[in-house]
Amino acid sequence: MVSRKYTKDYRIENVTLPGGKVVSRPVYCGKYYGFSADPRKLRRACACMTVSVAAYWLFFWTGLFLNSGAMRRWYVSLPYFCGFLPAAFLTSSLFYLWKYSLHPPRFGLTREQKDRLYDRISQCSFLLILLGALAAAGDVAYYLLGAQGYRGIEDIMVSVSVVAMTISAATIFVVKKHTKMQIVS
Numbered sequence: 001m002v003s004r005k006y007t008k009d010y011r012i013e014n015v016t017l018p019g020g021k022v023v024s025r026p027v028y029c030g031k032y033y034g035f036s037a038d039p040r041k042l043r044r045a046c047a048c049m050t051v052s053v054a055a056y057w058l059f060f061w062t063g064l065f066l067n068s069g070a071m072r073r074w075y076v077s078l079p080y081f082c083g084f085l086p087a088a089f090l091t092s093s094l095f096y097l098w099k100y101s102l103h104p105p106r107f108g109l110t111r112e113q114k115d116r117l118y119d120r121i122s123q124c125s126f127l128l129i130l131l132g133a134l135a136a137a138g139d140v141a142y143y144l145l146g147a148q149g150y151r152g153i154e155d156i157m158v159s160v161s162v163v164a165m166t167i168s169a170a171t172i173f174v175v176k177k178h179t180k181m182q183i184v185s
Helices: 006-008 041-066 074-082 084-102 109-145 155-178
Strands: 009-016 023-026 033-035 181-183
Touching: 006 009, 006 109, 009 181, 033 109, 041 084, 041 155, 074 084, 074 109, 074 155, 084 109, 109 155, 109 181
Parallel strands: none
Antiparallel strands: 009 023, 033 181
């Protein structure tokens, strides 16, 4: 099944099976895309983004499991929790990026595959930077408002986690330029 956005990239062709049965099949007729960077730079960018996503998830779960006073405040925890879905989408996009960089398709990537990679990496990493900045601002507000319920090392670790998550998302946003796509046919 193809979403409505990509229906113009396909046409229906009738194919005759060996038994004589005629079957309609979708055939891709849109543009094909390829990576504009050389494979070595692309793999280095993939490795850097993978390390950054792993660091993001490590600090996300670390800050989540700490019993801190800062995470009990909605203005710190809400942007922190909202980063889960963009990080999950970013992780799945990195999986496809590794898959297509190690074993590229014969003709190139379709528009749907290109959107799944470069566009989603751009959008998710920017959203994670924004949510990390909001969580950091909430953390600063928590300390400026008197830090009621301050728990010591747990609150410091949450602050470190928020900053590290924002830095890892910014790293992905900067490194994504090596995964740009260009039309190959």
